[in-house]
Every structure is written in C-alpha cells, then in structure tokens.
Amino acid sequence: MEFLVGTQFNFLGHRRAAFILSVVLIVAGAISLFVQGGPKLGIDFDGGTLLQVQFERAIDAQDIRDALADVGMGDAEIQRFGGNREAIIRVAQAEEGIDLTGVILQALNEANPDNQAEVRREELVGPTVGRELRAKATNAILIALVLILAYISIRFEFKFAVGAVAALVHDVAITLGMFSLTGREISLPVIAAFLTIVGYSLNDTIVIYDRIRENRRKLYGRSFTDIVNTSLNESLSRTLVTSLTTLLVVLCIFLFGGEVIKDFAFALMVGVVVGTYSSLYVASPLVVEWQVHADARKRRRHRK
Amino acid sequence: MTSSMRWRTLLVIVVVLLSAWKASYTFRFFSLSDDERAQMPAEELAAIENQSLRLGLDLQGGMHLVLEVDKEGLPEDEAHDAMDRALEVISNRIDQFGVSEPSIQQEGDNRIIVQLPGLQDEQRAKRLIGRTALLEFIPVEPPSGIDITFRSIDAALLRVMEEAGELPPEPEGDVQLSETEQIARERPFSSRSVYYSNLAMFPVEDVEWVDEQLARLDLNDVLPSKEGEPGVPRVRLGWGAEDWTLPDGQEYRALYVLEDEPIMTGSAVVSADVRPGLDADRPNSPGVSLRLTRQGGRIFAEHTADHVGDYVAMVLDGKVQSAPIIETRIPAGRPASITGSFTDEEARDLAIMLRAGKLPAPMRVIEERTVGPSLGRDSITLGIRAMLIGGVLVLLFMLVYYKAAGAVAVGALVANLLVIVALMAGLPVNPRPALTLPGLAGIILTIGMAVDANVLIFERVREELRNQKTIRAAIRDGYERAFMTIMDANVTTLIAAGVLLRFGTGPVKGFAVTLSLGILASMFTAIVATRVVFDLVTIRWNVKHLSI
Numbered sequence: 071m072e073f074l075v076g077t078q079f080n081f082l083g084h085r086r087a088a089f090i091l092s093v094v095l096i097v098a099g100a101i102s103l104f105v106q107g108g109p110k111l112g113i114d115f116d117g118g119t120l121l122q123v124q125f126e127r128a129i130d131a132q133d134i135r136d137a138l139a140d141v142g143m144g145d146a147e148i149q150r151f152g153g154n155r156e157a158i159i160r161v162a163q164a165e166e167g168i169d170l171t172g173v174i175l176q177a178l179n180e181a182n183p184d185n186q187a188e189v190r191r192e193e194l195v196g197p198t199v200g201r202e203l204r205a206k207a208t209n210a211i212l213i214a215l216v217l218i219l220a221y222i223s224i225r226f227e228f229k230f231a232v233g234a235v236a237a238l239v240h241d242v243a244i245t246l247g248m249f250s251l252t253g254r255e256i257s258l259p260v261i262a263a264f265l266t267i268v269g270y271s272l273n274d275t276i277v278i279y280d281r282i283r284e285n286r287r288k289l290y291g292r293s294f295t296d297i298v299n300t301s302l303n304e305s306l307s308r309t310l311v312t313s314l315t316t317l318l319v320v321l322c323i324f325l326f327g328g329e330v331i332k333d334f335a336f337a338l339m340v341g342v343v344v345g346t347y348s349s350l351y352v353a354s355p356l357v358v359e360w361q362v363h364a365d366a367r368k369r370r371r372h373r374k
Numbered sequence: 375m376t377s378s379m380r381w382r383t384l385l386v387i388v389v390v391l392l393s394a395w396k397a398s399y400t401f402r403f404f405s406l407s408d409d410e411r412a413q414m415p416a417e418e419l420a421a422i423e424n425q426s427l428r429l430g431l432d433l434q435g436g437m438h439l440v441l442e443v444d445k446e447g448l449p450e451d452e453a454h455d456a457m458d459r460a461l462e463v464i465s466n467r468i469d470q471f472g473v474s475e476p477s478i479q480q481e482g483d484n485r486i487i488v489q490l491p492g493l494q495d496e497q498r499a500k501r502l503i504g505r506t507a508l509l510e511f512i513p514v515e516p517p518s519g520i521d522i523t524f525r526s527i528d529a530a531l532l533r534v535m536e537e538a539g540e541l542p543p544e545p546e547g548d549v550q551l552s553e554t555e556q557i558a559r560e561r562p563f564s565s566r567s568v569y570y571s572n573l574a575m576f577p578v579e580d581v582e583w584v585d586e587q588l589a590r591l592d593l594n595d596v597l598p599s600k601e602g603e604p605g606v607p608r609v610r611l612g613w614g615a616e617d618w619t620l621p622d623g624q625e626y627r628a629l630y631v632l633e634d635e636p637i638m639t640g641s642a643v644v645s646a647d648v649r650p651g652l653d654a655d656r657p658n659s660p661g662v663s664l665r666l667t668r669q670g671g672r673i674f675a676e677h678t679a680d681h682v683g684d685y686v687a688m689v690l691d692g693k694v695q696s697a698p699i700i701e702t703r704i705p706a707g708r709p710a711s712i713t714g715s716f717t718d719e720e721a722r723d724l725a726i727m728l729r730a731g732k733l734p735a736p737m738r739v740i741e742e743r744t745v746g747p748s749l750g751r752d753s754i755t756l757g758i759r760a761m762l763i764g765g766v767l768v769l770l771f772m773l774v775y776y777k778a779a780g781a782v783a784v785g786a787l788v789a790n791l792l793v794i795v796a797l798m799a800g801l802p803v804n805p806r807p808a809l810t811l812p813g814l815a816g817i818i819l820t821i822g823m824a825v826d827a828n829v830l831i832f833e834r835v836r837e838e839l840r841n842q843k844t845i846r847a848a849i850r851d852g853y854e855r856a857f858m859t860i861m862d863a864n865v866t867t868l869i870a871a872g873v874l875l876r877f878g879t880g881p882v883k884g885f886a887v888t889l890s891l892g893i894l895a896s897m898f899t900a901i902v903a904t905r906v907v908f909d910l911v912t913i914r915w916n917v918k919h920l921s922i
Binding site: 071072075169171188190191192193195196203209213218222262265269270272274277307308311312316319320321322323325326331334338 | 826
C-alpha cells in the first residue's frame with residue numbers, strides 16, 4: 071500500500087495562509103497566558119506540597135474542600151484525578167518540619183469517618199528547590215537550543231538553521247499555549263516533553279532540508295521555490311507515515327497510560343501534530359521567504 | 375556472499391542473542407508471582423534481580439528525600455567533616471530501620487539525597503532521618519535557682535511591656551488591688567506559674583503565651599550569667615515533653631531551668647534498648663535503657679553521689695524527655711533510662727537514634743517525593759498496556775503499508791526493545807539506570823520513532839524502484855541515501871536527550887536514558903540488522919520480487 075506518492079501539493083502557495091494560522095494559534099495561547107499571568111507552574115517549579123489521595127468510595131470535591139477548610143487550609147487546590155475516588159490536593163506551603171500530610175490525612179479521615187483516605191503519592195518541594203529547578207529547566211532548554219542551532223548551522227546553511235529554530239520555537243509556543251488554554255500545569259516531565267518536541271520537530275524538518283539540499287544539486291536551474299515545493303512533496307509520504315506511527319503510540323500513552331503521565335503525553339501529542347505541520351508550513355517556507363527577499367535585493371542592486 | 379556480509383550477519387545474530395539472553399532475566403524476574411518469590415531461595419532471587427532491570431521509585435513505590443544540612447553556626451573544623459558524619463549517622467539509622475537497598479548520597483556541599491525503595495511508613499522514616507537527636511544529661515536548678523531566673527525574667531518583661539504600653543493603667547483613687555492582682559502586676563511572668571515537686575509549671579494553655587514573651591526578650595542578658603562573664607547565661611530553659619495533671623485537675627507543663635553545661639551527652643551512650651517497666655509509675659509503657667561508656671558511667675556516678683534529691687534532665691533536641699529525681703548514687707556500670715509516655719514505636723525509634731548517634735547539625739527536608747506501592751503497580755500495568763496497544767497498532771500499520779518489509783521493520787523493533795532492556799540491566803554504571811514512568815513512556819516513544827529509520831529507508835527504496843532500478847541496486851542506494859538523513863535527524867534528538875540527562879533528576883533522567891538508548895539501539899537494529907535481512911533474502915536466496 072502506498073499513498074501520497076507523486077503529489078504536487080503547492081505547500082508554498084499556501085504559506086501566507088499558514089503563517090496567519092500559526093500567528094492566530096500563538097496569539098490565542100499568548101492571550102491566555104497573559105490573562106492567567108504566565109504559565110501555570112506545578113509544585114516542581116513553584117514549591118508546595120502535593121498529595122494524591124484515594125478514598126474507599128466516591129467522594130465530592132466539596133467534601134474534601136470543607137474538611138481542609140476546617141484545619142485552616144481552605145485555599146488548598148483540589149483536583150479530580152482519574153475516577154471519582156481519587157483526588158489531588160495541592161497546598162502552596164512547603165514548610166519544613168510541619169507534618170502537613172499527617173494534618174491533611176487526619177482532617178479528611180475525621181470529616182469522613184466512613185470513607186477513609188489513603189495517600190498514594192506525596193510530593194514536597196521547598197521554595198529554594200523550586201527556584202533551582204526553574205533555573206535548571208530554563209538552562210536546559212537554552213543549552214539544547216544553542217547546541218541544535220550550532221549543529222544545523224554546521225550541517226546546513228545558516229538560513230536553514232534559522233528556519234528550523236523558528237519552527238521549533240513555534241511548536242513549543244503553541245504547545246505552551248495549549249497547556250494554558252486547557253489549564254494544565256508545567257511540571258518537570260512536561261519540560262522533558264518540551265525538549266522531546268524540540269528534538270522531534272527538528273527531526274522532521276531536517277529530513278526535508280536534506281531533501282532540499284539534494285534536489286538543489288539534482289534539479290539545478292529550477293527556481294528555489296520550485297525545488298523546495300518538490301522536496302516537500304517527495305518527503306511528504308515519509309513525514310506523514312512517521313508522524314502517524316509516533317502519534318499512534320503517544321495517543322496510546324495519553325489514553326491508556328494513566329493519569330500520572332497524562333500531561334506529559336498531552337505535550338507530546340500536541341508537539342507531534344504541530345511539529346509535523348511546522349516542518350511543512352513553517353520551517354521550509356521561512357527559508358524560501360528569506361531566499362526570495364535576498365534574491366529580490368540582489369536583483370535591485372544589479373539594476374542600479 | 376561476501377566476507378563483510380558474513381561478518382555483519384554474525385554480528386547481528388550475536389548482538390540479538392546476547393540481548394535476548396540478558397533481557398530474559400528481566401522477563402523472568404517480573405513474571406514471578408509473589409508466592410514464587412517467597413518460595414525461591416533468597417540467593418537465587420537476588421541473582422536474578424541483579425541481572426534484571428531496576429525499577430525507579432515512581433514505579434516500585436518508595437521515598438525520595440533531599441535533606442539540607444544547616445552548617446551555619448558550626449565551628450570550622452566541625453563544619454569541615456559535618457557532611458561525612460551526617461552521611462554516616464543517616465546510614466546507621468536507615469540500616470537499623472530496615473529498608474532493602476537504600477541509597478544515601480551527598481549532593482553539592484550541603485545536601486544529602488536519601489532513596490528508600492518499597493517503604494511502608496514514610497512519616498516515621500522522615501521523623502527518624504531528620505531529627506538531630508542530640509541527647510544531653512543536664513542538672514536541673516533547684517527552686518532557689520528557678521526563683522532567681524524567673525525574677526529577672528519578670529523584671530525584663532515589665533520593662534518591655536512598659537515600652538510597648540501594655541501595662542494596665544494604675545488603679546485610680548484608693549481602689550485597693552487584691553493580693554493576686556498586685557502580684558500579677560509586679561510579676562507578669564512568674565505569677566502564671568505554680569510550683570509542684572520543686573518544678574515550675576505553667577498551665578498548658580499558657581505555653582504559647584510563655585514562648586511568645588520569651589521570644590521578646592534578649593535571653594542572653596536576662597538569664598543569670600556566669601560569674602565574671604556578663605551576657606553568657608549559666609542556665610537555659612526547656613519545656614518538658616509531656617504534661618502533668620496536678621491535684622487541681624488542670625493540665626500543666628513543666629518549664630525546666632537547666633544548667634547550661636551538660637554533665638555528658640549522647641556520645642557517652644554505648645547502646646540503647648527498648649525495655650518495659652523502667653518507670654515504676656507506668657509499668658506497661660516502654661522506656662529506653664542506656665548503657666554508658668566506662669567514662670560516662672563514672673561521671674554519672676560522681677554526679678549522682680553529690681546531688682541526691684536533685685533532678686537530672688535527659689534533654690533530646692532541646693526538649694526535656696524525662697527528668698527523674700536522683701534518689702541515690704547510681705553506680706558506674708548501671709544503665710540509665712529514659713522514660714515517658716512513649717508508644718512502642720516511639721521508644722524503638724528513640725533507641726535507634728541514640729544508637730546511631732546525633733547528627734552534627736540540624737537538617738531540613740527540602741524536597742520529598744513519595745509514591746505508594748499501589749500507585750507504582752498501577753503505573754506499570756497501565757504503562758505496559760499502553761505499550762502493547764501502541765506496539766500492535768504500529769505493527770499492523772507497518773505490515774499493511776510495507777508488507778514483508780514491514781515485518782522486517784517490526785522484527786527490528788522487537789530487537790530494539792530487547793537491546794534497550796539488556797542495556798538498562800547490564801550497563802556497567804553505578805547505580806544502574808532505573809526504569810521510571812517517563813522512562814517507560816520514552817520506550818513507547820521509541821517504538822514510534824525507531825520505525826522512522828525504516829520508513830525513511832523504505833521510502834527511498836520505493837523511489838529507487840520506481841526509477842526502474844534493480845532490487846539489489848534499489849536496496850543499496852536506498853540505504854545509502856537514507857543513512858545521512860537518519861544520522862542528522864537522530865543527532866538533534868540525541869542532543870535534547872543528552873541535555874536532559876545532565877540536568878534532569880529522577881524520573882526525567884529515566885526518560886532521557888531510555889530515549890537515548892532507544893535511538894542508539896535503533897541505529898543498529900533499524901539500519902544494520904534490517905540490511906542484513908534484505909541482503910540475505912536478495913543475494914543468498916535470490917528473491918526477485920521485493921514485497922515493500
């Protein structure tokens with residue numbers, strides 16, 4: 071079986087429309103981020119205490135909230151988790167020396183004596199550690215970007231590197247926006263997912279760049295726009311097949327992998343879709359724009 | 375068949391067989407039921423476990439703690455080896471607590487990372503690990519000493535209250551204050567206390583108030599000072615660990631006035647054991663019996679001989695645990711004991727801490743991650759189910775889309791998984807990399823990404839075939855052309871994974887490990903191994919039609 075062989079889609083002809091779509095997606099995310107005052111950070115980066123508790127029977131989030139309000143923790147954040155027996159309780163403070171877990175558990179069990187709670191996961195991140203992890207994550211992303219930019223500049227021309235990095239910034243920006251729009255938190259594994267998106271998005275882009283480089287030699291004399299469009303069509307089948315297999319497995323992690331890893335899988339899922347789109351409609355078209363403008367400038371100079 | 379081909383075939387067979395052999399331990403270990411594990415000889419089980427994949431705390435269940443040692447205020451020579459001693463003390467405590475395969479490591483110059491897999495009671499572990507456990511034997515001041523101390527606190531407090539304008543207004547005209555009211559005015563502090571068995575006690579509901587008032591004073595100047603050394607107090611204050619019910623039916627807590635210099639500290643303790651019946655008043659509650667060093671025993675004997683009728687306090691981390699009256703001289707060699715209303719567990723933990731010694735400096739938990747065993751098990755079940763479903767979908771797709779060639783790619787994928795498991799279990803690094811939940815996701819992701827190399831190759835081969843090339847030439851050129859592309863594409867993902875490996879902690883590191891191993895392994899299985907299969911089929915068996 072084969073599909074999408076010998077296609078002649080005019081990807082570059084639609085590049086303006088695609089730019090508008092990208093801008094709309096990014097702006098929507100940016101507005102959402104702005105309204106919420108930045109990305110919603112998990113306790114990894116903000117510090118705090120998180121408890122995942124499971125009850126013997128179904129329980130109302132309001133009951134949990136009431137029980138916590140009785141011990142002065144009315145500002146705790148309660149989140150449904152998986153079924154209706156489980157919940158995540160997040161408290162901003164992470165004071166050392168206070169057995170917060172014990173206090174919470176006791177409050178819950180006293181308020182609902184016939185529906186005992188069990189702690190399944192407990193995370194405490196002190197404010198110093200949160201700040202450190204934030205700095206580490208930022209550094210990791212910056213270092214990765216610089217290294218990748220350097221690698222592509224060595225392997226390809228600089229304008230290709232710019233196109234590739236623009237594409238992956240685009241992907242991460244849209245994924246970040248989607249996180250904000252769906253109210254998901256940024257945690258350590260999500261940062262790992264972001265870095266994977268960076269790698270994956272480039273993977274796709276580079277395959278197409280490789281083809282462009284090859285075709286520039288093979289199809290010497292044709293216009294650059296034409297060469298890029300042909301290259302996009304020639305690698306289309308591979309791009310879609312790989313995206314499809316990757317998307318299949320990521321979808322499986324998202325649907326069947328359990329709640330703990332859902333946000334991580336969500337980031338990968340959005341990243342794969344957006345990454346595929348951006349290698350077709352952002353990375354290469356940007357290189358074309360660059361080339362077209364450079365050529366026009368050259369022509370103008372010649373005419374003078 | 376050329377000789378290079380023969381070598382490559384051999385290499386592929388050897389690598390796949392070795393990986394399968396190594397991975398078989400992992401499959402065997404994890405397919406054992408609890409019953410089977412219980413019946414198996416311990417050494418045999420350990421041997422299999424050592425050869426198999428190690429699970430991270432998030433899959434196995436367990437506790438990850440980061441402790442910060444507060445070295446501030448330590449003299450330089452002590453600060454120097456404080457970390458080494460802290461590590462040793464924590465190791466001792468955990469050893470006695472009984473956790474299998476704990477890991478205790480230093481990070482940076484003031485942090486300690488403790489990992490306790492399969493832990494049942496995390497609250498208790500935290501209490502046991504984090505407490506300083508400084509034990510001091512300190513003489514308690516007699517009532518005369520308490521009087522002096524409380525008087526000067528009264529005077530200092532009056533001054534502070536006056537400055538703050540908190541004093542009640544002078545009674546107007548000739549209103550006569552009762553005697554109690556008069557005392558309360560003149561002695562705001564001591565008037566709230568009562569004497570009982572030669573100890574000063576405050577009602578339990580006043581404890582917080584007392585702490586607040588003491589915090590307002592500069593105690594170094596207020597407390598009676600050493601002779602000729604103003605500003606250096608010769609006493610300190612310490613609350614009792616438990617409350618007394620006095621004849622008036624109210625609950626009181628003793629505020630001990632202790633001499634500043636301890637007679638001796640926990641370093642004079644050789645061993646500590648839990649014993650019932652150490653306290654005649656509470657024959658059923660457990661206490662901790664302390665055997666002292668020879669020197670400690672002698673000091674204690676001398677002190678008790680001189681101070682019959684006085685109290686001696688056993689102070690743990692600033693709190694008076696128990697303060698028995700010295701009824702008679704305690705001869706050297708006789709054990710001392712700490713009693714109180716302990717539960718069995720508290721007494722046992724106290725004994726553990728006293729045996730393991732005190733921490734050189736206070737310690738704080740600055741990060742904690744605990745996963746209960748049930749959640750870990752759920753995560754494994756769900757992760758493996760996601761992997762199976764994803765794997766089957768990819769397999770079906772590859773078979774339908776690339777037919778026989780797709781089957782070869784799927785074979786390469788299975789080999790890839792074997793190599794990942796074998797490497798994770800067999801890499802000669804310490805500690806062995808652990809499989810975490812994100813790590814499991816990394817393997818699943820690899821399933822999707824590893825077929826990419828084959829997709830690239832197959833698409834190329836198809837193109838070459840469309841250009842009317844022979845099967846041999848199409849395979850050769852397809853592999854050659856795709857190779858550089860695969861390299862370029864994988865290097866960028868490896869860069870991202872490499873950065874994660876350096877900066878990531880715990881679970882995230884696990885993800886970086888499986889992702890990079892998966893990519894590296896796929897370079898071998900998806901490129902070298904599949905090529906061998908195609909070469910064998912087309913050259914050796916002379917197949918003329920390629921099902922791709």
